[in-house]
Amino acid sequence: xxxxxxxxxxxxxxxxxxxxxxxxxxxxxxxxxxxxxxxxxxxxxxxxxxxxxxxxxxxxxxxxxxxxxxxxxxxxxxxxxxxxxxxxxxxxxx
Numbered sequence: 001x002x003x004x005x006x007x008x009x010x011x012x013x014x015x016x017x018x019x020x021x022x023x024x025x026x027x028x029x030x031x032x033x034x035x036x037x038x039x040x041x042x043x044x045x046x047x048x049x050x051x052x053x054x055x056x057x058x059x060x061x062x063x064x065x066x067x068x069x070x071x072x073x074x075x076x077x078x079x080x081x082x083x084x085x086x087x088x089x090x091x092x093x094x
Contacts, residue, residue, distance in 0.1 A: 008063055009033040010089065024091045032070075032084040036077070038063065045069070057090065067092045 013028025034040060040063040057069035061084075071088040 007035045007038045008066070008068075010091070012089070022093055026089040026091075027087065030086045030089045032068065032086070032089065034061075034063065034082040034084070036080050036082060057088070062094070065093055067094050 010026055010030065010032050012026035012030040014026070016025045016027075018024070040061055043060050045058050045060050057071050059070040059073050061068040061070070069090045069092075070084065070086045073084045073086040076083050076085075
């Protein structure tokens with residue numbers, strides 16, 4: 001499944017779309033592929049070491065018109081793409 005953000009591809013075991021179709025939550029073995037030339041901003045929301053709530057998103061990526069919230073992601077560069085693996089991802093149009 002591909003997000004509405006150009007060039008970004010998301011694969012997941014489970015996908016849930018909000019009633020207004022603005023928020024998509026991916027879970028299971030989630031893989032996000034971002035082409036290396038695709039512009040994006042990445043910021044830490046909250047360190048996993050200081051959060052009191054389990055399963056709270058702790059990384060935010062903004063890509064064109066999408067916000068991606070990730071839970072404990074692993075980030076690697078594969079060929080000409082940034083590959084992010086996580087157990088939970090939420091995307092929102094902005």
